Amino acid sequence: MRRTTAREAKGSRRGRDNSGQASTGFMFYILTLMLLWTTFVTASLWWGFREVKQNIIGQAIIQARTAAEVGNRYRRWVSQLGGVYAPVEPRAPLSPLDEDRQARTVTAAEGHTLARVTPVDMTKMVYAAIPENKLGT
Numbered sequence: 410m411r412r413t414t415a416r417e418a419k420g421s422r423r424g425r426d427n428s429g430q431a432s433t434g435f436m437f438y439i440l441t442l443m444l445l446w447t448t449f450v451t452a453s454l455w456w457g458f459r460e461v462k463q464n465i466i467g468q469a470i471i472q473a474r475t476a477a478e479v480g481n482r483y484r485r486w487v488s489q490l491g492g493v494y495a496p497v498e499p500r501a502p503l504s505p506l507d508e509d510r511q512a513r514t515v516t517a518a519e520g521h522t523l524a525r526v527t528p529v530d531m532t533k534m535v536y537a538a539i540p541e542n543k544l545g546t
Contacts, residue, residue: 483535484528493531494523 487493494515513525526534 480532480535484532487526487528487531492525492527495526497522497524 492513497514515523515525517523
């Protein structure tokens with residue numbers, strides 16, 4: 410029977426067997442540690458991307474609600490005034506569905522013809538004036 414030298418015994422304590430190869434327990438420990446680290450990094454990346462996506466969606470919702478609220482406030486304001494008067498031109502035509510066009514038309518002191526624009530007509534004109542690419546479509 411061969412005696413183990415101090416150097417061989419010391420190597421054995423470092424996770425190597427007497428032949429200089431890494432022991433199975435040490436390799437299992439290293440592989441487990443690598444697997445846990447990979448799992449942690451993957452979960453961290455997934456969580457970060459999820460948070461970014463939720464923040465983007467939250468910002469989009471806030472912007473949409475703000476735009477809708479501004480539009481509603483303008484409509485309410487014009488509605489409380491009973492409409493506003495604008496020059497009759499292609500950008501502000503009289504509504505073809507309006508039966509009482511004459512009551513909505515007035516002549517200014519300078520001779521310009523003005524027509525009352527209702528909140529519904531004003532909303533249509535505002536959205537028609539915005540280019541399509543600015544509406545996010």
